[in-house]
Amino acid sequence: MNLQKLDPLEGFKPTISMLKIFSVWNSSNMFYKIYKNVTTLSLAITYTCVMICVVVNFNVSEINENFYYIPALSTAPFKLVIFQKSFKKIQNLLFLLQSQYTKIRSEKQAKMVEDSVVLSKRVVKVFAVLVVPTCVGLFGMPLLKDEIKLPLIIWIPFDYHEPVVFGLVYFVISFSGSFTAYINIGTDTFFYNCLIQIETQCNILSDTLRNLHEFGRFEAEIHTILIECIEQYKTILKFTKILSKTYQGILSVQFICSLLSLCLTMYRMSLADPGSEEFLRYFVFQWGVLPEIFLYCYFGHRVLDSTKNLYYSTYELQWYNTSAKFKTNLLIFMGQIQNPIVIYVAGIFSLDLETFKKIMQKAWSFFTALRNIHEQ
Structure with a gap:
């Protein structure tokens, strides 16, 4: 086993590349800074013009028909600002993670790291492909209509109906x-990757505890490995704490906006004719939003399960053949890992599948309320 070839950050490379391309990452390169400022300004202007149009013309029927994508559109500016503000914490996360791969003690544990890298890359690829139909539906389908309109409801402070100007404005909005x-996608998959690595580190720690007497021959050596496991778990907790603080605002914005988008999209779908262009557009958009919050809860649930298994793994080691000092340290460690690692949204809701179930129930309740109001 060559530990030099093991790098848990390998799974982050596609996500970091995406964050760099879409101006979320920080770099000292002058050309990148110029590119980042231009794209960020374009995004800020587009979002501001959309919100001005929504606020000024809130009661117009066209605004109401297209309001379903406003909450989802609003998440990106908040994520961009929060991610930039917390960039030093992001770098600290990567540093902490890289320091953990030296704790790998067997081929089985090395395979765990390799599998986590494969899973991280797969999640990024799937999401990058999944968003294409959503973008095509939102920005491409208006071009197929007889009367072409701008893809977003937006306030433009000049006459844009000239063909060349209209095409340029359409391109900027779509871009x-x-x-x-x-x-x-970039900010979401970075969080998913972090959760995957927390799960992997807990699984590695569980495997070390189960096979403690295989990794150490003598009492002193076994006790040293136990102390290393305790320190490793402290690093996992530190990593989780930094991640929770960094993403607390992002998680709150994401879940509120996703819930609103789901409710509004379901409502618009119920009013549209099945098989129509409108129904298809709403359906595709909804399936762009739904996996986003599902994976937050899914990977959070996996972390929860892995930390529960970590506690139970302490019962599988041969503690009865150890010294009183070892048993004392083991009992103290068991007290520390008795409560599983849970990441909370706004300090209230835990990231697990039960929360996802509750979100879907709330979305259905709000949809039913909107439907009843419309029928009255």
Whole structure:
């Protein structure tokens, strides 16, 4: 086993590349800074013009028909600002993670790291492909209509109906909108990757505890490995704490906006004719939003399960053949890991599948309420 070839950050490379392309990452390169400022300005102008149009013309029927994508569109600016503000914490996360791969003690544990890298890359690829139909539906389908309109409801402070000007404005809006989608994907998949690595580190720690007497021959050596496991768990807790603080605002914005988008999209789908262009557009958009919050809860649930298994793994080691000092340290460690690692949204809701179930129930309740109001 060559530990030099093991790098848990390998799974982050596609996500970091995406964050760099879509102006979320920080770099000292002058050309990148110029590119980042231009794209960020374009995104800010587009979002501001959309919100001005929504606020000024809130009661117009066209605004109401297209309001379903406003909450989802609003997440990217918030994520961009929060991610930038917390960039030093992001770098600290990567440093902490890289320091953990030296704790790998067997081929089985090395395979765990390799599998986590494969899973991280797969999640990024799936999301990058999944967002394409959403962008095509939102920005491409208006071009198929007899009367072509701008893809987003937006306030433009000049006459844009000349063909060349209209085409340029349409391109800028579509570019900014697609940019928004990939900013969401980049920041989301970075969080998913972090959760995957927390789960992996807990699984490695569990395997070390189960096979403690295989990794150490003598009492002193076994006790040293136990102390290393305790320190490793402290690092996992530190990593989780930094991640929770960094993403607390992002998680709150994401879940509120996703819930609103789901409710509004379901409502618009119920009013549209099945098989129509409108129904298809709403359906595709909804399936762009739904996996986003599902994976937050899914990977959070996996972390929860892995930390529960970590506690139970302490019962599988041969503690009865150890010294009183070892048993004392083991009992103290068991007290520390008795409560599983849970990441909370706004300090209230835990990231697990039960929370996802509750979100879907709330979305259905709000949809039913909107439907009843419309029928009255």
